[in-house]
Amino acid sequence: MSMHHNCFVLPLLNEDSLPCSGCVAYQQSESVNGHLTTHNVHVDWLEKRFRSNPSLGQAAADMTNVGIRFFSRRYWKRRWILQELSLSNIHHWYWGQHVLDMSEFPNDWISHLVGSFWMINDGLRKAVEDPARTASERRLTAAVSDDVIGIPFIHRTLGLSSLCNSQSPGMTRFTRKRTWINLLRDFHSSECSEPIDMYYALASMAIPKICVNYSSTVATVFQQFAEAMLDNGEWVWVFYCAAKTVNNQHRERLQLPSWVPDPRSVNFHYGGNAPPPMGIQISQSDSLVCDVRCLGVLYESHEEDLNSRFHLMWDGLFWQVCSSRKALEEISEVIQPSPLQLKARRYAFYVREGDLLCSCLEKLSFEDLWIILRLVDVKTQTYQLIEVQEMSLSRSSSDTEHAQMFSKCPKIKVRIV
Ligand SMILES: [Zn+2]
Structure with missing residues (x-):
C-alpha cells in the first residue's frame, strides 16, 4: 500500500482482515508493469467476490449507501459551509452524541472513502452485468443508485476533501488549486438562496480575488465576474459557460449580455485551455x-x-x-x-x-x-x-x-x- 493511500474497501465490506486483497493485487501489478489503476484492480477483485458471494455484495451496498446518505445530507450541500471548512484550523464534527476530531483523520480521507464507494459501486455493477446471472445477483442491480453517486456527488465530496486539507502542510494527490474554475465545478451542486452567493460564498477562498458588493444587482455581479475572468485570461471558460446558458429563462429576465455566464444553470465542467486571444x-x-x-x-x-x-x-x-x-x-x-x-x-x-x-x-x-x-x-x-x-x-x-x-x-x- 502506498504511503498516502487509505483504502476503505474492507471496512465497507464489514471485514477487518488485513491487508486488502485489492491493494495487494495493485501493489503486485505495479511492480510488474504499472499499467493498471488501483480503481480497476479493486473493481476486478470485488466483482469476483460479489459473484461468488452475493450476500457480501448486498452488505457492501448497504454500507456504501449509508456513507453516501451521510454526505448527501442537506448540511453538506450548503454553499456557506465551504468557507468554514476552508478557513478554520480545527474541525470537530458533531453527530448526535458523537464528536469526531478531524485532526485524527488522515489527509484526503473523504476522497479515499468516496473512491471506495465508487469501487464497490463499479464492482457491484460488473458482478451483475452477465446476462446469465443468478436471481440473487440480479437483486444487487439497484444496490447503489446512480442518482446519489452521480457526478455532482463525486465532485462535491472530492472538493470537500480538498477543503478539509487546507490546513495540512504540503500538497497531496487530491489537493486542488483554489481557482474559480475548480471551485465552481466542484461545488456547482452546493446550494444558496441568493443567486449572487453562487460567487460570493466562494469569494473568501478563490483566486483571483473579486470585489464583493451586496448593493449590486444580480446581473451586475454576474457580468463583473465574467469580466474578472476575462481579465484573468479565461476567455475560453467564459464563452463556453455563457454559450451553455444561451436559452434560459433567468437570462432573459436579467437581460444578461450573451457573453455572460449564468452560474445557476451551467455546471462549469469545461476545463479547456486555449492560447491568448487576438x-x-x-x-x-x-x-x-x-x-x-x-x-x-x-x-x-x-x-x-x-x-x-x-x-x-x-x-x-x-x-x-x-x-x-x-x-x-x-x-x-x-x-x-x-x-x-x-x-x-x-x-x-x-x-x-x-x-x-x-x-x-x-x-x-x-x-x-x-x-x-x-x-x-x-x-x-x-x-x-x-x-x-x-x-x-x-x-x-x-x-x-x-x-x-x-x-x-x-x-x-x-x-x-
Ligand atoms: Zn484496498
Whole structure:
C-alpha cells in the first residue's frame, strides 16, 4: 500500500482482515508493469467476490449507501459551509452524541472513502452485468443508485476533501488549486438562496480575488465576474459557460449580455485551455469588442440525412461582414465554400443558417474554442454569442494545409452584446 493511500474497501465490506486483497493485487501489478489503476484492480477483485458471494455484495451496498446518505445530507450541500471548512484550523464534527476530531483523520480521507464507494459501486455493477446471472445477483442491480453517486456527488465530496486539507502542510494527490474554475465545478451542486452567493460564498477562498458588493444587482455581479475572468485570461471558460446558458429563462429576465455566464444553470465542467486571444476588450457598459477570424457562414447540409449538420460558406453575408474594413475590400466577392472544411457535426438546435463561425485566435490551434455568432446589426458589427464548438476539421487535408487555409480567413472586429 502506498504511503498516502487509505483504502476503505474492507471496512465497507464489514471485514477487518488485513491487508486488502485489492491493494495487494495493485501493489503486485505495479511492480510488474504499472499499467493498471488501483480503481480497476479493486473493481476486478470485488466483482469476483460479489459473484461468488452475493450476500457480501448486498452488505457492501448497504454500507456504501449509508456513507453516501451521510454526505448527501442537506448540511453538506450548503454553499456557506465551504468557507468554514476552508478557513478554520480545527474541525470537530458533531453527530448526535458523537464528536469526531478531524485532526485524527488522515489527509484526503473523504476522497479515499468516496473512491471506495465508487469501487464497490463499479464492482457491484460488473458482478451483475452477465446476462446469465443468478436471481440473487440480479437483486444487487439497484444496490447503489446512480442518482446519489452521480457526478455532482463525486465532485462535491472530492472538493470537500480538498477543503478539509487546507490546513495540512504540503500538497497531496487530491489537493486542488483554489481557482474559480475548480471551485465552481466542484461545488456547482452546493446550494444558496441568493443567486449572487453562487460567487460570493466562494469569494473568501478563490483566486483571483473579486470585489464583493451586496448593493449590486444580480446581473451586475454576474457580468463583473465574467469580466474578472476575462481579465484573468479565461476567455475560453467564459464563452463556453455563457454559450451553455444561451436559452434560459433567468437570462432573459436579467437581460444578461450573451457573453455572460449564468452560474445557476451551467455546471462549469469545461476545463479547456486555449492560447491568448487576438483581442478581447470590454467596451461601454455591456459589450465585448473582439478581434476574430471569420471562418464562414453556417449552412445546413441537405444531402441525405445530414439535415442537422452544417457546412461553411463564404457567401454574400460573409463578404458584407468581412468587407466592412477597408483593408479587405480587394478580396473578390465570390460565393464559395470556405477553404476550411468542417467535420460534420450536430449543433444545438438554436444554431441557424446564417450564423457566423469565428475564432478568437491568430493561428490555427487544436486548443481553440470556436464561437458561433448571430448578427444583430451589420452597420455596427454587433452580434450575439449563440454557441461554441471545439475545433473540428475534416481529415481530408493535412494540418499544414488547414493552418494555411485558416490564415486566409479574414480578421474582423465584432461587438458581442
Ligand atoms: Zn484496498
